[in-house]
Amino acid sequence: MNIKQNYWKTNLKYLVVLLVIWFTVSFIFGILLVDQLNKIHFGGFKLGFWFAQQGAIYVFVILIFVYIYLMNRLDKKFKFEK
């Protein structure tokens, strides 16, 4: 397998993992399981409500910066970045 296909495969692997987390914190925690999670309290917040109005957004930001880190590392490994 050539270098570029290898690079692409690793990229796809990262994408799947990160998008699963993206889907989980917003659609699952914030919407589908919101009633169940709301039974758990976290300071003055109900947990499901917190994910829908705060937590999901924080995780989104972290996800992009993790992706930046992973891809910069990958670019270096494959010598795409000078």
Next chain:
Amino acid sequence: MVLQHWIWIAVGISFSIYIAIALISRASSTGEFYIAGKGVPPIANGMATAADWMSAASFISMAGIISFNGYDGSVYLMGWTGGYVLLALLLAPYLRKFGKFTVPDFIGDRYYSNIARSVAVFCALIVSFTYIAGQMRGVGVVFSRYLEVDINTGVFIGMLIVLFYAVLGGMKGITYTQVAQYCVLIFAFMLPAIFISLMVTGNVIPQIGFGSAGSDGIYLLDKLDGLQRELGFHEYTSGKKSTLDMFFITAALMVGTAGLPHVIVRFFTVKKVSDARKSAGWALLFIAILYTTAPAVAVFSRTNLIETVSNKPYADLPEWFEKWERTGLITYYDKNQDGLIQYVADPEVNELKVDADIMVLANPEIANLPNWVIAIMAAGALAAALSTAAGLLLVISSSVSHDLIKKMIKPDVSEKGELIAARLSAVGAVMLAAYFGINPPGFVAATVALAFGLAAASFFPAIVMGIFSKKMNKEGAVTGMVIGVLLMLFYMTKFKFGWFGGGTEKDWWFGISPEGFGTFAMMVNFAVSIIISKYTPAPDSEIQALVENIRNPDDN
């Protein structure tokens, strides 16, 4: 000093900065006009994207809408931020590697046909025009509210400013003005939010404040849930919308965000692929500052409103109430003549109507902040509206001068001629937008949701499949886009304007609202494209090589 003077000073200073930036960063080539010469540093691009993205609606209306809808308002919070994850992971780096000027450029080249390009131009124009009309109106409303000029004069002043820096500077001028506008708007939004948080919860950070307890030791959200129940409203932390509809609306807003041409094109302006990823990260971080503060402001102002007015004698209300009553944004009618304000869910008994925009606009007065803070709010609201309008304007002008004229009608046009065409179409677009701002078509509010649905139903699938599938061909992509867009237009016009026999909530397909239907139309687009591409010839090796090429940042 009088409030009016403070406001003229704040608006005057901020506008002078925008004009100065425009004079410094004039565009001298089409590359600079369309994509700022690909030289924007990622942090600056992040700020510009954030300002481009956050419109007058985000700044003025969103916190209020959340405040009245509680948990249901989460669709906007998750929907308008989650799209950046899709942008950073699925679109931005590859489109930057592709390295042309516009979104129709990509669709037209990747699907090797001018039909695909034309469909993309058509979608880009519809999406951007529906959006920009709302922004120009927003500029007019802000002017009239703060400066006591009439709305039309406000639209006119806004139009001249945008015209000046967009036509002169193109993307280069817009980018650096947006950086300044981001700073103005975020400062204007955060300052009152921090003071209100301090006042209500004793915590400086609104994001933490709204999960803590007030001076009575009761958690703020528990107290608000209780107040809402008492007055017959639904509980703040739980919603009225069905789970399925929440899901579909959130998805449509996320995917729509990732498919909006004025947002995508910002990632064409950076130097290299890794900078496109970084820009998306910075952009979301800068957006998140406002988007995580807004739900806190929503809770503070909702609690404050109920505690201030509910069952209180009208005569004893604070000054800000009367001030905003004069603007017509608050109306009170004493139905039972008891001199008290009954603010309840039951429309028969309720005596108070409050416009959602109050929740942000009245904040400085509620928190007893000095007049200059209100002046800064005015400048912030204008920054939010102008920055979005300018970004949209550029998409419209480049669609006309680059995608239509250069790529289809007159391919031999010179660089100079194209630049003139770009400037002229920007002028034309501003005039048209101003016309809609002055004579707003009744459907403006309804069509903002339409813009997201359309972007989700058209661009997103075509771009994603263009990157992630080498076999996707023009037959599949074009049919998918056309069917997706038509389906979305059909559903929106049916349920929003009563065309095709109209219908009410109980006629919605599977209980999906028009706002959430973009998700459904997008899924149809994907399905149609994939099926048709299976039965039609795959793209030739040249196109497949193009796809290989955009998948990595290597230059060779």
